Amino acid sequence: MLTGSSKHDNAARCGVHGEDHIMVDKTTIGGNGTNGELRVNDAANQSMVNVAVGTNTRRNDAELKIGGQGGRNGLLRVARAKDDLSTTIGDNGMSLVGALSVYNSDRRNPLNINPFGDELKVLMGDTGVAAYLQLTDGSNGPGPIIEVSGKDNAIRTGQPGAKTNTLEIVGKSARISAGGEGTAGRLIANGGDEKARVTLNGADASVRVGGNGSNGTVSVLGADGQPLLELLGRANESVMGLGQKNRPARISLYNAQQRESIKLDAGAGDILLANADAAEMFDVDGPAEPGTVMVISASGTLVAGDRPYDTRVAGIVSGAGTFQPALVLDRRQTEHDRAPIALAGKVYCYADASSAPIQAGDLLTTSATPGHAMRVGESSRALGAVVGKALGSLESGTGLIPVLVGLQ
Template sequence: MRTILWCLGLCGLLVSAWTQGVTQSFTYQGYLRQGGAPLNNPSQSMRFRIFDVSAGGTALWDSGTLNVNVSNGLFTVQLNPPASIWTGADCYLEIQVGATTLTPRVLIRATPYANTATQLNMFQSGIDNPNRMVITHSPPFTDWGLQYRDTDDSFHFLGAGASRMRIGLSDGRLGVGVAAPTYALDVSGDVRWSGVLQGGSVPWARITGAPSFLGGSGTANRIARFTAANTLGDSVITQSGSNIGINNASPITPLSFPSTLGNKISLWGSNASAHYGFGIQSNLLQIYADQSASDIAFGYGSSDSFTETMRVRGNGRVGIGTNAPTARLHLEFNSNSTANATLRLHETQADFARLEFTNTNTARKWHIAGLIGSTLADDRLNFWNSTAGDIMSIRGDGTVAVKVLEITGADLAEKFPATEALEPGMVVEIDPKVPGHLRKAQGAYNKRVAGVVAGANGLSKGIVLGNLEGSCDHIPIAMSGRVWVYADATHEAIEQGDLLTTSDLPGHAMKASDPSRAHGTVIGKAMTSLEKGKTGMVLVLVNLQ
């Protein structure tokens, strides 16, 4: 087995709680590779020996075979040699993985008295010892790190051998960029701070190397600013209690501006005539974006996590529930119950709430007005014209009153349940097996004929009756008016004006040529013709007889 060991950690002594000494246990960490890949073995056989020479010699201590967990090449093991092997001299750790002994041995450098002391001593005795590095970056960079200087009892943080910061233990002075500070805080270079430097007032401050003092005078409650080099004076900012004024000597709110017209706050943009902000004009508060393609949105959350509820586009469109309004006012809302209206008009008196429509053509106007009365029958939804008055009124009980009713559809139909699938244009009859239900008409001169399924050939229905609860899937059957009907002219042509009855072809109509059988079976009168020998569609004026 070819195995490569990389040492990732140092041997760490485990210090006991008693001052009499320390335990001799230490932890060793390493990294194993086998065949170029990290080794993985939850129970890897390993053995550790300590020697006083780098090669050969007799082991001072042998751990015996240990089962070590190796995960992704990494392992950690606690070793427990006797105290007698630590003499202050360097030792070497030999590692055996399985049957393979790794070379070279790992050097364990001596640290005098480390295994019998409860603290780390820089020196053993005396004063004015030479400077000593406590922490170094690495062997190639021994002049980078933390150094202790015994001559003046100070710690120095070194960079390239130069003292970058000094802390004096005896004089209590801190030097930044100064190796021998003469003040409690001695800094060489620029200084920046945030927060209060000193509570109360500072009449003046001296800057080392400056030709004069930094000082000045100003108005009470004004925030100071540099009015010239080394000179302080008033700024445009005033503080009065907890209120701040900008060009306002007597702020009345936490942030106050002067009572002048124009731009007040710029939130974004460098162009005074095109930016995001707030302004004031005569009797007008302005909120604006920089151009017509920019929008203003209202919502909640934060800029990075924003839930939008309303948007005002630069082109004047307003969207509530949508960020892309396609009209001057565009509302979007999932109104899934009568308690959640998309738009609500509330009249504060016992009167109509009105929605008004006007334009520039005339002074006339339309109102859609709703009234909640004292009873359901008193409720009204009126369509009102300023010249013609009420045109249509819908009562709360469902009654509709209208002066003139014009319907663009072509027939009068009523919804019926069916016992089989029906298509527009089919002739239907009362199902003899299921009273009240309809099916395709079967047989010539059928007295159970009930009408024609409305809506064939795109001819829309005029009035549909029977829109009762549960009737949404019922079929509209034309009982009067014009509809297209499936017709059978196999035996006799159909001419305009012919009476039509049921055919032997299910769901079809044919010419009623036998007057003795026609009574009670006539569907209506043909308005178009169909050649003999063909089947097709015929327009019929429904009039059951």
């Protein structure tokens, strides 16, 4: 039973056994051990609005229910006085059903949730208002786990409290970055079987193409769409292709000083090598430092020459002075020490001018000084013992001189 006091206290009370359970005084319904409930019925006595605490199914929840009986749809509208802006949820006879619009103090609409048929549209942002969405993992750590920013068209993810994001997709600068804060980035493109076909791995700075049942292919195309560079992994061979019609290929290799050391020029049909001689690896016994004149020993290994006009002469150890070998053949491991012996080209050679000065253009042969060459003074003894021709001079003593290698 609802009873009221005098008209002056603006209140109504209902009680059981003398104790108030409902008191309506502008703010309060319920209390004193009883959950509050407010119902607003229509003329047919159907409950159209129900505000309750502690429903039958959820005893600790608060519930607001609008409509649902008598074939009525619910409608909720929140408006400001003397203002046409409002928040509306429900069917008000228009095409909008269940729409939620939130306005800011500038009368802009930065949030709109609106169902259209079988679609649900969530629109964030408005003119001059950038949208920003943050999702956290519920932990106490600072910072969001996922950020969606309309300001720079970006999606970012990271660990709670991290200074940098581990994944960024930024549309404004057309950038995708992965990794950071101790986590190496990795981008994977899978095939239809969900197995990796292309992997970019920041941990070891690698790009892997193929695998998991597929041969990899890397192509670099020209403006006309024709391949200029291709790396092909096939079942029975590995292929690298360079060049295209009217666009000959070239491969250039540079040294530590950024000088071109090797160039393969398909247009000229040429291989250009910056270094000086062609050498081949030989088994050696004893000292064989660059510039040493070597002869063939009885066992077939090379040793430093120590006899004048020795027809067993094999050549000069490459690599002395400023001349380095451009090509070295037969690089492999054996049970002996090995050294590159110049077969053709220019090398620096140890020489001895004690018996006669050496001038540029002189033929050189072996000498009694181990590993040194000397000027040929007796032509009759030089046949088969010439190691090359001097490209520099040595007036006396011993030293390194440039030599054009040529056994004869």
